[in-house]
Amino acid sequence: MGQVFETQRRVEFCETDAAGIVHFSSYVRYMEQAEHEFWRSLGTSVMQPLGDGVTQGWPRVRVECDFRGVARFEDVLSVELVIENLGQKSIRFRFEFKSEERVIASGRLTTVCCRVEHGQELKSIPISDELRELLGPYVVGDVCDSV
Amino acid sequence: MGQVFETQRRVEFCETDAAGIVHFSSYVRYMEQAEHEFWRSLGTSVMQPLGDGVTQGWPRVRVECDFRGVARFEDVLSVELVIENLGQKSIRFRFEFKSEERVIASGRLTTVCCRVEHGQELKSIPISDELRELLGPYVVGDVCDSV
Amino acid sequence: MGQVFETQRRVEFCETDAAGIVHFSSYVRYMEQAEHEFWRSLGTSVMQPLGDGVTQGWPRVRVECDFRGVARFEDVLSVELVIENLGQKSIRFRFEFKSEERVIASGRLTTVCCRVEHGQELKSIPISDELRELLGPYVVGDVCDSV
């Protein structure tokens, strides 16, 4: 419990803005990119085929981010991901972005496990036991069952 | 008090993703774009020259967004902006995105009034009385003085 | 023949970069957005249902853009679109971006009329007579039949 998934992200020029720094919306994308990399590190993907043209996906239901410092073109950010809440059908990730040991942004992303089928409504489904086992080590604090 | 700034935003193709819907990070950009349009509607800009190469800017310190529905390519979203908190040096905006009367996303953006000078650190400064007068009508509920 | 479709585009902050100007990739997006607006002005869309879950779409096969000047946050660009080539199955659009009467970028976008069906390969199809009639006025110079 409490394992941290760590990765790095170099700031691209197109992610900066006329203030000379990383545009704040870029951190929202960095969070998702780190999450997707996390799924791959577990040997799976955020989009997982369930057979018969059905896919398991994780639509986002909430994002938040606090900005405490700035990053610039070519800075290499360290990104840390933990799971703050592992619900029956949802996950709340927490992210911390650091540049040279200084926290420059931190955020949360809540996603819901869903059955995705072309032309059908999304339907939330329970997170499988197999996935729960893979995710467990990254949960910090209590495992809640809400949602 | 409690006036709402309303605008519209048509979903562009490059703002959608492979799930066939608007990518969630696009709403974060829509919020900022609506905010900038709001400043222009007041006859000013989010970037306002203060003379001597100094600019008044509004760096973002926090964003959050809840996603309750989906929007697709060419949908026209109605966007509503109000001010939830008008502090001494900061503003917290609240946004609601609707598609055909249905709320599909709502969010908050907190910005801090700063003195921006090339090659200098950002410095937070009090919001001028002139601006406070322009902003006042859009404040909902109590005007707080925090931050 | 030779009619010009004209629109305007205000530069958003997230479209600028740390050089203080519009990031060059933004013009590529502006071209597509103007093209999509052009389709709407004709009373149709770049994505047009053909029935039975089949859609007519226009995948891009080539883009090019020359950059001759710069644009900045909140500049309002005038955008002009004409059709340089109306082939049997493809269109080559030409765009010109001006800021205060000065050309700051010009580009071309080539798209192919395709039958789009979920889970099937894209298949190029002839442009219908009905569409050709709508597009005709915007063709500059000769109407070629290549592609």
Add this chain to the structure above:
Amino acid sequence: MGQVFETQRRVEFCETDAAGIVHFSSYVRYMEQAEHEFWRSLGTSVMQPLGDGVTQGWPRVRVECDFRGVARFEDVLSVELVIENLGQKSIRFRFEFKSEERVIASGRLTTVCCRVEHGQELKSIPISDELRELLGPYVVGDVCDSV
């Protein structure tokens, strides 16, 4: 002569569109990102301080790209960069994107060596001998002196 700079790029979800594939404007960004990585591989940067607050930069004057296939979320693209033309003051890069040995896009990017100073007009300057020596091995065919 004729050395190829090779890198890889994994497709992020936010770079796809509602057609289920990489949005064509993403390749334009991939080109720039590969170029910037190329500069770093040479031990320098696309933005290089020249002293006294002056920077050497490389504004883009032309981009073009042909799309021959599609890439999807999480595909890993191989990217190849060569220099097609090394002028007195400009470089024309050529890029090829492959997915599983199949070329899916190829493009060109022309950049001009410039002196960049805050509040001053950009001024094109000759490429230094030191840089020419670093760039030489990546030039394919003749070294032209145009521009």
